[in-house]
Amino acid sequence: MSVSITLRFVEIFRAHGVPVTFESGWERRGNGQTSAYEGGIVHHTATAVSNTRPQILVTGRNDLPGPLCNFAGLSGGGIHVVAANPANHAGASGGRSMGPLPVTTTFNRRVLGLEIVYPGTSPMTAAQLRTAKVFAKAVQQVFGSVERCRAHAETSITGKWDPGYANGRTIDMNQFRREAATINSGGFLMALSDHDQGVLLEAANAVLMGEAGKRAAGRTAAAIANTQGGVAELHQKVDVLGAGLAQVSEAVSRVGQVQAPQIDYPRLAAEVAPLIGDAVAQKVADVLRDRLAS
Template sequence: MATPPSASTFAALLRAEGLTVVEVGNWETHNRNHKGPWGPVHGVMIHHTVTAGTQRTVDLCRTGHGDLPGPLCHGVIAKDGRVHLVGYGRTNHAGLGDDDVLRAVATETALPADNEANTDGNRSFYGFECENLGDGKDPWPAAQLDAIERAAAAICRHHDWTERAVIGHLEWQPGKVDPRGFTMASMRTRIHNRLSAGQPATAPAPALPKPSKPVVDLSKLVAAARSNPKAAGKPVTYSGVKTVEIALVNAGLLAKTYSDGHYGTTTVDAYAKWQRRLGYSGSAADGIPGKTSLTKLGAKYGFQVVA
């Protein structure tokens, strides 16, 4: 049982273990803490994502999907071994699991079989999602396995835990199979050997700059906003619509269920609310983006605007 360190300390621990860390957006404050506490923490949980492509995987783990909002973990471990930090605090990664397993992790004793789903794991575990299809065929590159080992060891080293504090999702929640493609027993052996060797001798990996913000093209966005889905032919579509809708969700102006990439009447209404929030009224608050209002939305919620 332990108290999580600050977000900056967490990132520093990973770098001190020789990992290359990518800090994604507002990861330090992106969490689900309003749904319940995070901590005391008892261990580290390893998952696979069932996705391909690092950027797609990172985006998914940061924002979530359907009825499972993000962040879906604290860090995404990519095929190349980089650790992309997407959240810190309570995250939607563990769900309900077995209380007997939690007791074993907390006391660092042998794990029992997981046969119940009665205990909140999001409160008690650090979570790492690892980029892999999870079909047992998608390879686990050496760099990625090394990064999993280092990330788990960094946390165990900080809390003075043994490798027994590291489990797979399949050891926590009945019916889960992740991570698939290597055994947690073999990973715990690697972590044990790393911890037994003492502090890492390598210099901390350098910090990488945060990924550039998404870019929204105003002219394409306006065309999508003005298109009529009931008219003949298909409505105008543009990927930047989803970026703007997510910003409106974060602003509390649009329900998440409507961030579907379609600039329909609900999105128009939400954008009109944003315009009114900025002081516009009448025809100036018609829900069709203008450069000034869109630029202000992007500055506050993380995207760039091109006219």
């Protein structure tokens, strides 16, 4: 159950345009408990803002073994899957605002945890906030209610205040849940990897501009391929670039691990049609299908 629920969350993340990467061994990692998931908890790591997951989330600390979360929320808006099985992140429950979640000493096995990688003494990035809302939306879709997504500050019996926006200040979770409940997916095109988006660009140019456009798009695609490594490294250091560059990391997740769903070419054509017209959109979809199959 742990793996299938985790993959359902991954599916929802990707449907909302959130890139997903995986820690090696994610499907086996856990604290030894059997999951009985029925909700989710949002935390902050109390570490520096980063687009890579802190090692502590995987291996734990001296007084608490890892994993310390199921998902890490990266600065660029990506999700890194750390563990499918229960993590040591929630402690006992019974805090000031439990919603429909249970009061129990074995709360870790009841909730999936999202650790947002930022200190909590200042706001998370806009990309992280959107992804956190997508996490809450996934809780709603999987477990039936957005109220089943709580802040650690709401469930903790030891005075935790995460996730925060200033020292000791928790974000407004009622507003957070209201906004999460109405968040829309990014559409099918948003879920394409960088590679597939590049192929789509090349296909569109080939159809719309003929061979000259095809050659230009090919040169563009080659330039993108040659600089992906540099962009990925830059993205780890420059948070201001935002969620756009985070999509670079999705290409990695599609090698091995979990494959993205098959491309629905008629749906793709329908989405592009308002921009370039029905007939041309169908040609673009057909060319894209042929090129990705080759």
